[in-house]
Amino acid sequence: MWLNMISQEVLKELNVDPNTGLSELEAKSRLEKYGENKLTSQKKKSIWQLFLSQINDVMIYILLGAAIISTFMHEYSDAVVILLVILINALIGVVQESKAEKSLEALKKLSTPKAIVKRDGIIKEIPSEEVVVGDIIILDAGRYLPADLRLIESANLKIDESAFTGESVPAEKDSNITISNENVPIGDMFNMAFMSTLVTYGRGTGVVVNTGMKTEIGKIADLLSKEEDNTTPLQRRLASLGKFLGFGAVGICVLIFIISMFQGRDWFEMLLTAISLAVAAIPEGLPAIVAIVLAMGVQRMIKQNSIVKKLPAVETLGSVNIICSDKTGTLTLNIMTIKKCCINNNLISIDDCKLDDDDTKLLFEGMILCNDATSKNGTKTGDPTEIALLDAGIKYDLYKEDLISNHSRIDEIPFDSDRKLMTTVNKYDSHFKVFTKGAIDNLLKISTKILLNGKIIDFTQERKDEILNFSNLMSDEALRVLGLSYKDIQDESISINALEKDLIFVGLMGMIDPPRQEVKPSIALCKQAGITPIMITGDHKNTAFAIASELGIANNINQCMTGAEIDTYSDNEFNDLVSNYKVFARVSPENKVKIVKAFKSHGNIVSMTGDGVNDAPSLKAADIGVAMGITGTDVAKGAADMILTDDNFTTIVAAVEEGRNIYTNIRKSIIFLLSCNLGEIVTLFIAILFNLAPPLLPIHILWVNLITDSFPALSLGVDPKDSSVMKYPPRDPKESLFAEHMGLFLGINGILIGGVTLAAFLLGERLYPGSLVHAQTLAFVVLSFSQLFFSLSMRNRERTLFNIGVFKNKYLLSSILLGICIQLLIIIIPFLANVFNVFILSARDWGLVICISLLPFIFNELFKVIKYR
Structure with a gap:
């Protein structure tokens, strides 16, 4: 409304004399009425609240249930180990996320600490928090604005509004202009000046029309506070997996208990056995392994100039199929x-x-x-x-x-x-x-x-x-x-x-403001990888299209839309047509959020890059927000999930590649763990079904799950990256962890591991009649060794171990060697042998164990040779 009125009308409306300004008494009254000129923020989460949010997960609840059951069964060591896994997982998340949620604090820092005002006819300097609606503000070069102003005088006045508009050139201001249209972008409000922008040239005076949260920057702060956190694809998949495993565990308990009733066994003993089997179905170390793999990915990305603030954001990058990028400072140099x-x-x-x-x-x-x-x-x-x-x-x-x-x-x-x-x-x-x-x-x-x-x-x-x-x-x-x-x-x-x-x-x-030289090939690589680059900028349409055309983002000006055009569509109408456009120019912060949400409405995983205050709400709204580290404002960095320390669009592409590889590696770890756990279920279920003695003790199962499985799973999580990942389109966001026949792969290998373990147990009963401990020892070692050797086949589904390089993943080789050594110590050290209730094996026994344990690995490698030759 203020831009549509002449300055005299504005002064009259606000009841202020431009020659004397407000009186101190009136200013005090208005301060009480409108409140201090500062931005409000959400209450920050305490460390305890962050910790509780980390354990608010289905998988964690299942683990807590397993710990309670272990305590009930007097397996106190098992319960302690499970609780340690939960604690480690939660602490990793707290450390990462305690650094986040600083966007509104950064917005506050942008406010200038002092303002030059005219009160009672005297020019004086006051804290910006005390500025009120109606104050007359004196402007000169080098000074930040304390509030939103309607200019009443201007002399060659230029103000840098790039943080709001994305324009490289300071905006020329004229107090004598009256704008008839109310729906104009900030960059075209020539008679207005806004809080936290910088006077670069000339001088002027203005009357305060909005303070605090009612300013343009306040509206952005409000958008940030309302935007809720988005769950990432990995979080959604793990939550779904946790529910599946939870229901599966309960189902196993019920099924085994029913079978035992028909077999006439002792119901209490079978209840405990069924619960043990249910515990075996749950990969206790999975949450911690995923968190650690993501954390290690974060450390690698730091070396590639990418700082990730939230662990799941690493994986989200690998799913991105839309990159919405700001122009100024991101695609361009921000240097005329x-x-x-x-x-x-x-x-x-x-x-x-x-x-x-x-x-x-x-x-x-x-x-x-x-x-x-x-x-x-x-x-x-x-x-x-x-x-x-x-x-x-x-x-x-x-x-x-x-x-x-x-x-x-x-x-x-x-x-x-x-x-x-x-x-x-x-x-x-x-x-x-x-x-x-x-x-x-x-x-x-x-x-x-x-x-x-x-x-x-x-x-x-x-x-x-x-x-x-x-x-x-x-x-x-x-x-x-x-x-x-x-x-x-x-x-x-x-x-x-x-x-x-x-x-x-x-x-x-x-x-x-020219495009960065390295951006054009990066955009070409994005397109090759099935990622669509979109330009969103506050700059003019022709300027935006010229840059977009040169970079290969758009090839026709009909692919460009302005913010004014966006405002003519409802959310549903805009959602229907958003995919037809590659460039959005002269947009407001609200427009940017609308664009991001429109792309997300089609099931896209959207990344938004930017550096200005005006980018912050859309960075928050995107699946992953990427801020510039050098030219980016603190606001943008606070709202983003990832920060580029070199302000280079090319770094985003490298981060996407890293994200895809991390997801592939996490998937390897998950499938490996579930295959191993299925092997344990197959072993125990068949034994109970056929009324055999238990081939494994609960401590054997928990030891293999938490120790023997964990190190190879972690090592698979850091498998050397595959450079071919950028030759394929992004994954479907709705794709299951078990897509591409991975469920069948998991099932076959679970049956193989369970089969060889049960075979070792039956062989032990035959070789050592009447010695249940000896047979259980053979089954325990085969279960452990077969999983260790099987991890080598998990490195690549299509290429054999010799094709990808036996020694490429030294961590995996070390973890296999460590697992074998630990297993040997358990067998040969009397104290540990008593704890695990195992028998010392002979040289013949070790030979049989190794040969049987190698079968799943050999089967998988032969299958690759036959199918993918």
């Missing part, structure tokens, strides 16, 4: 750069300019001398467009300091938004040169001559049309165009009004 010059009626690249040509040298000299920016020893200050002109000169060893020392500035007419021109008078040997740079339309009006190939000739309308055509060609490429004219004068005392008359046109320079 001269790309083309128009000189002597030729449009040429900046790289092809030759300064031995006097006309070209004059164009560069004029642009550098008629310039208020500075660039010295790597430190740059001033307007980004002017810095770009200095950088173009530096490219050809033309430095402002040297030019100014030789051609000092005698007079000037500063830039203003009405003229859109800037003029300086610089001293040359025996005369003075007047340089005027600025908008091409205004420059042509005051230029009567043109410099062509060293000659000054009349600037006819035909020649002006040619220059306009060159300007339009550059504009079509989304270049920001500046022109330069000059004239020689003999007397430095010439009147100001006469300086900008009868000028000689020299040429044009076109600049843009």
Whole structure:
């Protein structure tokens, strides 16, 4: 509403005199009415709450149930081990997530600590929290804004709003403009200024119209606080698996108990046996193994310039099939750069300019001398467009300091938004040169001559049309165009009004915030991997499309949509058509969230990258938010799941590849553990079904589950990555862990492991009649060894161990050797042998154990040779 009113109406509405400002008494009254000018935040979770959230999981509940059952059965050591697994899993999650949820605190830090206000006719400095609606705020270069303002005075005022709009160039402000349309993006609100933006040029005054949570940045804070955390695909799959295993365990208990009743066994003894079998169905170490594998993945990603704040986000990257990327600072350098010059009626690249040509040298000299920016020893200050002109000169060893020392500035007419021109008078040997740079339309009006190939000739309308055509060609490429004219004068005392008359046109320079060189091949790799890149930016449509076209994101401007167009659609209507667009320009923070949710509505796993305050809500809404570490605001970093320390889009692609490999490895670990546990179930179930003695004791099962299985499962989780993962499309988000016949694979290998274990038990009964302990020892060792050897086959489903390299995963080889050594110690050390109730094996026994244990491994390797040859 405020932008639609003239400044006098705004002042009247807010009941404030611009000359005196509010009285201290009125300011105090309004402070009590509206509250302090600060952002509210959600109550942070305590460490205890974080810990409880980690154990709020079906799998953890099942483990707790197993611990209670173990205690009931007087297996106290088993219960302690299970509780340790739960504790380790929870602590890993707490450590990772205690660093998160800082987005609103970061927003608070953006608020300026002090504000210059006018109260009781006196200009004074006060804490920004005490600023109230109606305060008159004084603006000057280098100062952050304390609240949202309606400007009432402005003089060449420019404000950096890139954190809100994504535009590289500071916005020009004009207090005299009245905007009739209410639904305009922030970047087009020329008579407004917003909290936490920075004045880069000029001066002005404004009246506070919104404070605290009612400001534009406050609205973003509100969006962040309302956006709930998203569960990742891995979390959903593990939750589903936990429920399945839970129901399966209960089913096994009931089934075994019913069988025992028909067999006429002691019901209490069979109840305990059934419960033992149910415990065997649950992979106790699974949650901890998944957490540790993810944590190790996080450490690897840190070395690749990616900091992951939440463990499950690593796996989520591997599922991503839409990457929504901000333009400024993410796909581009966020540095305005001269790309083309128009000189002597030729449009040429900046790289092809030759300064031995006097006309070209004059164009560069004029642009550098008629310039208020500075660039010295790597430190740059001033307007980004002017810095770009200095950088173009530096490219050809033309430095402002040297030019100014030789051609000092005698007079000037500063830039203003009405003229859109800037003029300086610089001293040359025996005369003075007047340089005027600025908008091409205004420059042509005051230029009567043109410099062509060293000659000054009349600037006819035909020649002006040619220059306009060159300007339009550059504009079509989304270049920001500046022109330069000059004239020689003999007397430095010439009147100001006469300086900008009868000028000689020299040429044009076109600049843009260019795309990062490494981004284009990264986008091509994304497309190869079935990932669709989408550009979402606050910049203008033509500029956005120019960058998107150059990078290969879009090939037709019809694939672009503006924020104003998005607002005309309901959520459902927009969801239906969002897939037709690749570029979204001139969007608001609310638009960005709407876009992300629209893509998610089609079942996509969406990543959003960004660096500004305006990106924070969409980073939070996405399945995984990725913030820039160098140029990113603290707000964006706080809202994101992952931070790129090098601000490089290419790093996202590397992270996606890492995520895919991590998921593959986690899946290997899960299938391995479940296959092994199924082997234990098969062993015990068949023994009970056929009324045999129990081939394994509860402590044998728990030991194998928690120790022997765990190290190989962890080692599979860090298996060397497969470079071919980026040749395939992303997984279907709804895909089961047992897709691609992995359920059948699991079942066959579970039966194989159970079969060889039961075979070893029966062989032991035959070789050592009447010695149940001896037979159970053979079964215990075969169960352990067969699982260790089977882990080697789990490294790759299609290629044999010898194809992928026997020694590539040294961790797995070490864990197998460790498992064998531990098993040997249990057998040969009397104290441990008594604890585990095992018998010392002979050399013949060991030979039989190893041969039987190798059968599942040999079967899997032969199957690969036959099927995938």
